[in-house]
Amino acid sequence: MRISVPAAALALGSSLALGALVAPTALAVPAATCPTLGVADLYGEFIEGDDTHTPDAEGAVAVGGNAVFSPFTVGSELTAEQIAKLPGGNALVVGGNLTGPVRVIKGNGIYGGTLTGIAEAHAGKIVHGPSPIDFAAEFAKLRAVSAELAKAGGGEVKPDGAKLTLTGTDTKLNSFVVSAELLQKAGDVYLKVPSGAVTVVTVTGDAYDQTKGRTTGFHLWDAKTNAYVHDDKNSSAEGGRIREKLLWNLPTATKVVKESGNAWPGSVLAPNAAFDLGSGGPVNGSVIAKSLTGKGGAETHHYPFTGCLPATTVVESTPPSVPTTPSPNGTPSGTPSTSGRPSPSGTPTPSGSGSPSAPAPGTPVPSPSAPGGGLAFTGASGLLPLTVGGVLVLGAGVGIAVAVRRRGARRA
Template identity: 60%
Template structure:
């Protein structure tokens, strides 16, 4: 039986629409998530960070007793004693401030004490102020309120992450070698290098040397219940600079590869109940010790973030703003808090006007998303990983943040709702709406074909 051309055209349009509705949905994984640590190309391994902790230079579950300052942001789940004066957030960039929960560079869930606590950039929030306490903001606002961070949930996730990292075997090509009073850690992985060192062996070193490719993620798992850097008077952390073909003593004014090594260096203490830093040392990298009372000492900074159960420090014992920006292995659980994605606007479908032709393209109004041809489905929402600190990177890590780095983007704000499936974005609309719109566009195009065919047939008649 011969099918009339108009009917065939309509049937074709309908078939295309139905095929679009029945076709499986392809999930687009951003490159930052697709290529996990050590991957040479695209991979299904998701990129993990330390969650909201990667945005803060001091992230403390309990009490924080500290002077004189923290160059990055500070979040305290207990009470904060800043007696003697304390400043927060001097080195934060506007993008990093915007990425903080509520823009708060200072979060104290309990009571803040101290006659001069200065929030240099961003906002500040505290549960209560001790009599005579003064908390001032220079480029934002500060006041009493509820903590925007669920410290209990965050530290449950951090402990799980620390334990998972601690269970990762040392990289096959990695070496840990003592040379006299010095300890050398060497790895060749361009993606991930993991080391396992006992606390006793680490604290026995006067100087620590780390040689890994710049840009690689380095995790040093330190086993044991207590680590006391002051026991052997460890005074130097030296990072390999491939450009110089030499080790560089890490400090604020100098670091290997412009800070790229330090930004992705994580010291993990999964079981330690106490960690003590020697006052004469500048500790390079971020310290993850979620079960430990961390003693910064009275001099020498941590050139990275400190994530601990509690923290004490005085004198010159500062935390410098070089947050962790590395992408952690997939064994690490997804963070409790992940960046949110700006909502997209669904393109409208132009109606078929008799005598005219339908528009071939329906542009998307979502920021950063190019226009998508009609009938091709809805555009994918962009996904950001972990804030990219302006001078670092995790974290992160971000980065990163400040030291150079790539993790997470500081242009997004954290959300209290975790996402599943490797931190993929979810707009909430599901696949039905975009597919229905695609089908409608195809049907509209089919209708246009029918109209045009009939007109040609009428002219021939």
Template identity: 60%
Template sequence: MRKSISAAAVALGGSLALAALVVPTPATASPADGACFSLGVAGRYGEFIEGDDTHSPDAEGAVAVGGNADFSQAGFSVGQELTADEVEELPGGYSLVVGGDIKGPVHVQKGKGVYAGRNLGGAMDGVTKGASPIDFAAEFAKLRATSSALAKTAGNAPVADGRTLTFTGTDARTNVFTVSAETLQKAGDVQLKVPAGSSTIINVTGGTYDQRSARTSGFLLWDEASKSYVLDDKNSTAAKGQIRAKLLWNFPTATTITKHSGNAWPGSILAPNAAFDLGTGGPVNGSVWAKSLTGSGGAETHHYPFEGCLPGTVVPPTTPTTTPSGSPSTGTGGSESPSPSGSASTPGGTASPGPSGSAGPTESAPAGATPSPSASHAGSGGGGGGLAFTGAEGLVPLTLGGAAVLAAGGALVYKARRKKAAAS
């Protein structure tokens, strides 16, 4: 009887240890721990447009257009400021992707270009006909889910003083603000004061935003070194570009956005439902993700990719199980399960509140955004830690660990039996 109890105890201990290895424990990584979410494929492009794009004369970064592209007004050049590494990270190395018809002339300076529809005329330098390497419908579903999730984050309000609107944040990692489009478009000057290196998300509510309403002419960023607000542009920016690089303007419900041609707009702009009019002058110093886009003259996009951290806490996906053949599954044929909100879940799951002391998300992590294990120009601002495993890659070390536990248990049972036999 004693031998049976010992064997049972060993078997139970081995089973519990194996269970502890196979069942993932909730990860608690947050922005404070280095967990960030990127915008995936879309984050690698300076202009990422779901529908049509009518634009000239250039975009310094990569351009992806799901609909038709008309570059005929003054020609169009693409990718001048891309690095070799950035080109390599683009799908197929395509710095210009057009899912519909294209009208040139167009010149691809770095990388290569592809269009899936018709060539409506004009020189095509570096551009060939072929299938689009991007599923725009899928990518924009992710962007809309991300934009909606970010909009639910509690944010601070700016302070209005006459025609000047000032956003002030003190958190060293993440600062979140919420403002109505009506309030924002009344400003002549927009000022932002946050610590250099922190990620800043400005959620703008409302369906229409028009900078021409009050002729918004200045976006100024606080520069700690000079103790002053500095106009953002190529040759004039605060904190050596650290602030604009991690600044995201989020327009979750806007259907039209119009930029005043008299300013340079710092930061990247997420407006997945909006027709975006860049005007006829003044650049966006960052990326633009929009439903459609128009712009001409000096209204170009400068290559300052978003490098901020989209905050959120990673939680594990559905507990993996093992099929009879021994291959891991998630209980749904290996596919990701939907998040509680009904939106597509991230590969790492959904997110809960951000770090204490900062205005992190209060709902789920940006749905559809991709957990990023390392910083990159595509929008991951920090290293990943505590990400729950998915699939066979994560299951292999757990299986080996479980086998080792069971082997150790078996050895203990065998040793107990030998000792009993010798005693008798």
């Protein structure tokens, strides 16, 4: 069958136009995101109020209130990539007064109040200036996330005298809900979940005190050896893959006490709690709390939470409201913000989260900076250029068809 030249041209023009209009729809499929705890994920200690602690934190430390360190070292285990993600490269952020001696091994430091004692950075600088973190806004979101996580459950919780076993089989997310009363009776806690799965253990109640049951051991299942491994810094199941995706969630606790005789694996989200690390034994993960105290060998080891949380719990960090780059004389440039700044008593004055660009507390929002992705492009920002291109190609196709028809008419 012979196809006329005008018909072929029209078909070509229509095909080009159709392809241009269909392409945006195919490309508009978003990439997978990884909901996280926002800027809190970057810090080994993320504290809304005061932090009184010795001898060290292997990761970064952010304190909204006053920090009393005597002595203290910060950031010894941070990588260059992790430092680059910190606001202003600050491995130490103190919104209020800073009492040393404190040494920042890797990264910079910044404090908003007065400095007492020595504060030095081995590979950076420590300056006076406004906090690059809006602690009030971040903790409003973290409390909403903590409450949302508490709604999940389903994992098996099996008490047996002084032994408590938590068992989950989901390869992506295992969620447990256990009362503080039950958990603090356990001398040993056993956790068995698939390697690589995210685990959330929600602890209900107003307080959780490990000293009541003298919790001395946390044991994580290692599928490779087909046995439980007693967690410690240099000994952990699956090479640490279990604890790096383990989050202890205490949404309503106002007090958390760690038993000094154990290494507590995983990160702890206790946004309303005064957290007592005791005088020995580390947390092998991050601590997010209202306030923190610890002494002796009660350290926080640098094993940040790397799990992707359920999509409804995503946190987007509130950007700093002022520049954080100090001027040559050490005074920060820009107009000072009340975010994280000390009041006359040394306690930071919360700025809240009511800025026009900030979402209301508890509103789940996507985190474009979350590890593991973000959207390929969002909404009209990606669709508009392709749509305009489609219109131009459509016009070109129609023009070809019209020109060919006219040429055929003249020949006739």
